[in-house]
Amino acid sequence: MNAPVDSSPVNLLGMPRTELEAWFTDRGEKTFRARQLMQWVYRRSVLDPGAMTDLSLALRESLDRDVALGLPQVREHRESADGTVKWLLEMGHGQDVEMVFIPEEKRGTLCVSSQVGCAMDCPFCATGRQGFNRNLSAAEIIGQVILAIRELGGTGEDSPVSNVVFMGMGEPLANFKEVVKACDLLTDDLGLGISRRRVTVSTSGLVPQIQRLAELSNVALAISLHAANDKLRDELVPINRRHNIAELLDACWDYADRTNSKQVTFEYIMLDGVNDQPRQARELASLLVGRPAKVNLIPFNPVPGTPYERSPGATVDAFRKVLMDKGVITITRRPRGNDIDAACGQLAGNLDNRISAPLGAKTMHTGHRA
Ligand code: SAH
């Protein structure tokens, strides 16, 4: 017997609803098959076609033969003393990314990666130090979410993950197409059904992609600002040399307007003596006051080999007070998962010394899980 010309399985994971419907109709199946499959995969977190009992036996068998619905493989799984969980995921060819779950009283936030490494070269960031390797596919992005839900003992319908943030490894808007598909599946009722306000894309400031995102999606937007003038931002966030602060903020206000969003979040890492002085708070306030903006002050998580240090708590408090007094909503982010290097900017998969260092964290699980 001859083997089929192309016998590699098609990955149906990561296909938005319309694409999946087209895939079924091309095979002579009814479009509602897409709906059934999505319900199994995203709502019930079942990935084995054999277990999809409302599909005909013949269809189950052909799916079993022809399609892939694979999740990323877990290489290591660690839990912090504060309940934060970090997974190191294998993406093939020795490439790893990290994913972090942060449980809070009223929500569970999953921080996903969009690329292996990052090309944006921000000098304070562990991922940036690692350089760029490759983009993740929509299947690998949405696969992280399904995997986390399953690892945490839930299903899409009864999910411990209420919020998803693209704040893991990578610059999501540099992997635009796949990230938009993943956002589509995160927010689709037949996908994970998460409210669009609870899905956040964080970007260092790729202006043309922010404009395109407003056309294709309406998820929440976060900007890694970190500086209130171009001279300093050129240094801290090098993409600023291509799209300066004025251009970036215009794109943000336009995004909020077009997507009917209450606000854009501005992330601001507090770097001791670099960007944390009261005059810099006033400069920041003047950019944001009266705008649909919220500031998130982030304690810097030290990255070996960088010259930066964390601002003292009193400096952060004073900075926040200036902003608040000027009428800019400002919150200070509490560091989470520090003991397992799971905090923002400490995500640098494939650095074995990070994951294996004895940091007082308990290793929950090592190896693969289907
Ligand atoms: N590339 C995107 C999303 C991933 S980075 C972006 O830059 O927005 C997610 C957040 O972590 C960003 O706000 C980033 O600036 C921040 N971050 C990076 N390195 C950090 C560090 N060492 N300490 C604290 N936050 C850091």
Ligand code: SF4
């Ligand atoms: Fe990339 Fe974001 Fe890190 Fe900058 S902060 S290097 S954009 S991951």
